[in-house]
Amino acid sequence: MSTEQDIIERYGSVIKALIPYQQQGKLLEGLNRFSSRLNAQARNVIKNEVIRLTSQTDAPADNSAFAQFPVKKFAHFGITMTLDRVGAEILKRETARYLDQYTVGVFESITNSDFYKNQVTRKLRQKIMQAFTVQSQSYKDIVFDDDLSITPHFSVSTTAYQNGRSLAVVALSASEITVACTRSPKFADEPVPILFPDIMGLCKAHQEIHYRFKDVEFSSRTQRHHATFTLAEEDEEWRPKIAKYLAGVSLRMPLERDLEIERTMQALDRDRIVENSPWIPVFLRNENDTFIPTMVLLTGTNAERNPGCRNTRFLPGKARFKRIMDELQRYHETFVFRATIVSGTGKPIELCATLRELEHANILGFFIKLAEESGSLAIWQYRLSEIPDTDRSNAMTIQDIKTEDSELIPQLKHILYARMMNEELGKLKAHCNIEKAKLPKQLSDSQACWPLHFVMEEGNDRRAEPRYRIEKSASVKFGLMSTYHAIVRDFSLSGMQIELLSPPQEATPEFIKVSVPDLKMKGLRYQVLNYSPQTLVMRLKLEANDANNKMASKIKGQNASMLKIRNIEQQQKVYFRYLWELASRNQPHIAIQIINGRQMHGRLKTVYMPEQSNDLYPFKQLTNEVPLHGFVADMDKSPPDSSVLRRLLQQANRYHMAIHCERKADQRLIALTAHECFASKLRKQIVQYLEENKVILCATTLECHANVRQTTPMTKQRLALLSKVDMDVYEKLLNLQHTYSHVIHLIDVSPLIQALTLAQYVPTESQETASDKPESA
Numbered sequence: 181m182s183t184e185q186d187i188i189e190r191y192g193s194v195i196k197a198l199i200p201y202q203q204q205g206k207l208l209e210g211l212n213r214f215s216s217r218l219n220a221q222a223r224n225v226i227k228n229e230v231i232r233l234t235s236q237t238d239a240p241a242d243n244s245a246f247a248q249f250p251v252k253k254f255a256h257f258g259i260t261m262t263l264d265r266v267g268a269e270i271l272k273r274e275t276a277r278y279l280d281q282y283t284v285g286v287f288e289s290i291t292n293s294d295f296y297k298n299q300v301t302r303k304l305r306q307k308i309m310q311a312f313t314v315q316s317q318s319y320k321d322i323v324f325d326d327d328l329s330i331t332p333h334f335s336v337s338t339t340a341y342q343n344g345r346s347l348a349v350v351a352l353s354a355s356e357i358t359v360a361c362t363r364s365p366k367f368a369d370e371p372v373p374i375l376f377p378d379i380m381g382l383c384k385a386h387q388e389i390h391y392r393f394k395d396v397e398f399s400s401r402t403q404r405h406h407a408t409f410t411l412a413e414e415d416e417e418w419r420p421k422i423a424k425y426l427a428g429v430s431l432r433m434p435l436e437r438d439l440e441i442e443r444t445m446q447a448l449d450r451d452r453i454v455e456n457s458p459w460i461p462v463f464l465r466n467e468n469d470t471f472i473p474t475m476v477l478l479t480g481t482n483a484e485r486n487p488g489c490r491n492t493r494f495l496p497g498k499a500r501f502k503r504i505m506d507e508l509q510r511y512h513e514t515f516v517f518r519a520t521i522v523s524g525t526g527k528p529i530e531l532c533a534t535l536r537e538l539e540h541a542n543i544l545g546f547f548i549k550l551a552e553e554s555g556s557l558a559i560w561q562y563r564l565s566e567i568p569d570t571d572r573s574n575a576m577t578i579q580d581i582k583t584e585d586s587e588l589i590p591q592l593k594h595i596l597y598a599r600m601m602n603e604e605l606g607k608l609k610a611h612c613n614i615e616k617a618k619l620p621k622q623l624s625d626s627q628a629c630w631p632l633h634f635v636m637e638e639g640n641d642r643r644a645e646p647r648y649r650i651e652k653s654a655s656v657k658f659g660l661m662s663t664y665h666a667i668v669r670d671f672s673l674s675g676m677q678i679e680l681l682s683p684p685q686e687a688t689p690e691f692i693k694v695s696v697p698d699l700k701m702k703g704l705r706y707q708v709l710n711y712s713p714q715t716l717v718m719r720l721k722l723e724a725n726d727a728n729n730k731m732a733s734k735i736k737g738q739n740a741s742m743l744k745i746r747n748i749e750q751q752q753k754v755y756f757r758y759l760w761e762l763a764s765r766n767q768p769h770i771a772i773q774i775i776n777g778r779q780m781h782g783r784l785k786t787v788y789m790p791e792q793s794n795d796l797y798p799f800k801q802l803t804n805e806v807p808l809h810g811f812v813a814d815m816d817k818s819p820p821d822s823s824v825l826r827r828l829l830q831q832a833n834r835y836h837m838a839i840h841c842e843r844k845a846d847q848r849l850i851a852l853t854a855h856e857c858f859a860s861k862l863r864k865q866i867v868q869y870l871e872e873n874k875v876i877l878c879a880t881t882l883e884c885h886a887n888v889r890q891t892t893p894m895t896k897q898r899l900a901l902l903s904k905v906d907m908d909v910y911e912k913l914l915n916l917q918h919t920y921s922h923v924i925h926l927i928d929v930s931p932l933i934q935a936l937t938l939a940q941y942v943p944t945e946s947q948e949t950a951s952d953k954p955e956s957a
Contacts (some may be wrong), residue, residue: 233285311820312809329353329436354423360404361526367393371412450764465591497627508564519551532625575761605943628714774922828884877932
């Protein structure tokens with residue numbers, strides 16, 4: 181038989197639910213609702229306990245024995261209370277729960293030290309959660325809709341003001357126009373005719389449109405009176421015409437001052453994220469339902485962060501890449517394992533497999549073991565984004581690019597984002613003996629890779645001299661009797677790249693002679709730096725001697741006008757700015773802008789999020805606010821603080837892994853440190869629960885990058901339109917850039933960490949000490 185106290189503790193939630201029934205005189209009705217869950221003894225004990233808790237009392241309450249704040253004496257329903265401010269809040273809340281009556285239940289809640297501590301902890305958690313809740317922003321362009329208003333470069337006039345004197349237009353929207361007047365204007369109530377000049381896409385010269393005067397206010401910034409007019413009913417048909425005109429010119433003209441500031445700040449924020457992003461954007465084109473990687477956008481950060489990204493085999497071979505893209509089209513994310521092992525014959529074999537392939541074949545552990553033994557394991561995270569047509573159109577408009585400027589630009593409709601994870605995971609450690617297994621032949625990555633065009637900022641381009649894109653017929657002499665036809669793909673003062681039209685029948689010599697009739701070049705001697713039998717492409721270097729150098733300079737001078745048109749260096753700048761625009765609007769992860777400040781939570785400025793993202797899981801976004809307490813906050817400290825942020829921002833760590841274990845039965849979250857999850861006795865219990873499908877292991881990487889420089893390659897262009905509206909704000913925004921110190925990237929890696937845990941492998945780089953243990957989120 182259970183004791184009465186055991187029953188009360190077991191059915192505490194039922195007792196709370198029955199209190200309103202008792203206060204309404206319907207206790208028996210409430211008990212009948214729970215009759216299927218209660219036996220006779222429990223029913224009787226619960227009934228008596230509910231009656232006891234709702235009975236009134238006149239006992240004075242005093243919590244000074246455990247109060248954390250100064251206590252005060254006051255009267256409540258004529259009864260003396262000695263409570264601190266937390267006790268007073270408990271009294272107020274519990275009294276309201278018991279229908280404004282001072283009952284035994286209220287008295288016990290006030291004088292219970294455990295209940296008091298729970299309330300203090302709950303309030304502290306709410307304070308911390310509020311402190312680490314940050315405003316969110318989308319990567320997509322701000323849509324102003326009906327609020328869209330520009331600051332045009334033309335003037336208007338009206339006979340109703342100083343006999344038709346020209347007035348500068350401060351703002352023009354679909355329904356209103358604001359003009360700057362030197363004197364305070366006075367207008368009648370009837371519609372005012374305003375004459376517009378010849379505006380391409382809107383109207384011809386001397387077009388009269390009627391507006392009604394709305395209001396006037398003096399601007400201390402311009403020292404002018406700004407008069408605002410609303411479109412008159414008689415010319416309402418002009419509203420859609422003006423709206424169409426605004427939509428067409430809004431990207432080329434400055435917006436109304438406040439709107440332009442908002443647009444500029446978003447553009448600067450997005451550029452800062454691209455500048456410091458760990459992802460390498462690979463732009464894809466689609467030919468015959470096959471995705472072909474074409475261009476790679478390199479920045480200083482992603483090139484340093486992902487070693488080997490300039491390599492010709494940066495991406496897997498064609499067959500393996502097609503398999504990866506098939507998976508990405510379905511799941512939008514995958515983890516790719518690559519390694520080079522040595523066969524029994526001593527021949528190196530390149531392997532490539534996705535996480536899902538290795539899990540399905542149950543060979544993840546064995547693959548990692550082989551790769552770690554050879555020291556060649558590379559783990560990549562891939563994400564696929566489709567570029568909306570509006571983004572591509574806007575990017576071409578902003579950068580003033582025409583379709584005929586490049587054949588490739590209109591074909592780039594998807595972005596593959598790739599980042600290497602070796603540094604954040606460290607060396608993978610096995611916790612048990614890994615059984616041998618047979619690797620499928622399809623994991624071999626022996627095919628040639630797609631050729632890639634690397635696009636980078638001018639400062640990151642390591643070329644010593646400009647290259648020129650040309651396509652000219654050439655002849656290549658390997659020896660006395662062997663000559664092959666070729667095409668020159670690009671040319672520089674000291675080298676060139678050629679493509680043979682047929683494979684050579686003999687071994688490639690160290691030096692060859694090249695003749696290009698169209699360039700008046702005959703028999704120049706070049707050293708072969710690299711030859712690809714798969715693509716028949718040769719990279720050549722001009723042999724260093726005075727005769728060759730003189731001849732090359734002469735060729736360049738004779739063909740300067742032709743070469744200038746196809747200068748790769750100029751084309752590179754066009755590609756770079758266009759690809760940057762696309763990447764800034766389609767980042768695949770959550771990024772946090774960090775500013776300078778003393779308090780850690782005050783340094784979290786803005787969170788940028790894709791429209792669809794799992795990086796915030798297991799937490800959820802509320803309207804336009806993002807809760808970050810579960811990733812960075814110290815949940816037991818007052819005032820709110822973050823040791824995680826402090827370590828990241830002081831560059832003590834570049835990475836931090838926030839780990840939560842979600843129990844499926846009740847969705848309860850338990851926060852874990854990497855040490856607890858990977859290197860403590862708790863690991864075996866987690867593995868067991870994962871195998872039994874009772875929990876979900878959620879892991880999010882926080883990767884921090886300091887802003888090395890104050891501006892990005894796009895800063896001047898972003899501020900150009902604003903400088904036409906307000907130079908003071910232009911200077912302020914430019915100076916404001918130094919207050920942004922870091923960008924922290926939130927990236928969900930839960931599928932990988934869960935798979936590694938089940939395969940008895942754990943990362944070593946992200947493990948923390950037990951003293952860093954956070955409280956449950």
